[in-house]
Amino acid sequence: MDALLALVDGDFRFPDGGKMSQYLEHLAIGDTIEVSGPKGKLSYMGKGEIHIKHRPRDVVPEIRKAKKIGMIAGGTGITPMLQVVRRALQDPEDKTEFYLLFANQSEGDILCREEIEAMAAAHDNVHFWYTVDRAEKNWQYSVGFVSADMMKKHLPAAASDVQIFMCGPPPMLKFAVLPALEELGFTPDMHFSF
Template sequence: MSLATIGTALAPSALLIAGVYAIKPEFIAYAIAVAGILAGYLVFSNKPRKVLNPTEFQNFVLKEKNEISHNVAIYRFALPRSTDILGLPIGQHISLAATIAGQPKEVVRSYTPISSDNEAGYFDLLVKAYPQGNISKYLTDLKIGDNMKVRGPKGAMVYTPNMCRHIGMISGGTGITPMLQVIKAIIRNRPRNGGNDTTKVDLIFANVNPEDILLKDQLEELEKEDDGFRVYYVLNNAPEGWTGGVGFVTPDMIKERLPAPAADVKIFLCGPPPMVSAMKKSTEALGYTKARPVSKLEDQVFCF
């Protein structure tokens, strides 16, 4: 809590005490008690409120929509108060629900916000619309002012500073969203920023075409800012002069670009199911612990 917040709360309390003392000194004890209650209310009413509910869906209003490409957009949803935060642990995600025509029951899908609790009053979702994607198509049709049902947090991953020495990440397409959440948290908590996180991060980010590389500007800025973070891009259809990887992510790429298996190393995977399945086999063949069907926090290879 900032000194400014405390000062703002104490100022009216001090004026109340001074005023009562000047007019009715005998009531000073009551004035002090009331002033204390007032100060406490003002201090804690300004404290960020976590709004997520893990058991019940809540409606959040679409505030902005920023189209990145013909089928990708960033959706900004407003929280009830400008000081509210989602209350989403780093590495976890939220559930979105909607009633879709032709579906027998409500459709629920998981998404990872690209914003964090450092940004109050809203949360951002990066969503790619797929032809068969019920929720992604539903989001595409939302108008500013429409509601979206949200529940959370959920997920087995809760990132904490220095939980390991080195993280290797492999993501494809929109699978970059949980990776970005963790990367930003690590860099935000570096010693130079007043934190203590010294974790190194290497990311392999695979896509089909150059225009499919989501959030590339953000990733490049983070790489410039932090010498403990590196990105290696892989494209199926690489243009002439491309200096990154070409084709699918191979065991050789993993061996060259990511940390070798060790007790203080973790590998994070997120992307299309066929890619994740292939990466599980590749990492196991390279000596990392075999990924479980459902990942646990303590796993060396963790699939979001």
């Protein structure tokens, strides 16, 4: 199993760091932890086919097809996006286009940046754009919260063969992403929140 860990140093909101970071920091080499999952409701089957189980007891998934998949991630919300893109890139015949809009507080907070940029450099069907709250000098991407304008520039337009996946802090999704998707003409059957 692959795991993505981000140890969070203290800041004004969490002076001692996050709870999980504090726990992991005190583990000794050789200690083990028990994890479960993934137990996701969405499965990327390949070649643009997406299966979604809306409730755990659903036996038959809703099946969606997409030629283009837009992805909006905030912080550690990048993890399910990477899983989908990695799955697609395992099949050279999967020509689905992926567009990632990745929001973070600062450039240093961008998880898996080298992998994201390497995937885009090696595959014409993978595209990415970053936005941060606090930019360093010479930052070449966006600054600020995810907006409808940013989505219009860096994600595919609403269409029957387009799906948008999103994962990030609930306030980001509720107050920024979902209203922007609606403004841009995306209907609920065109997007999925992890």
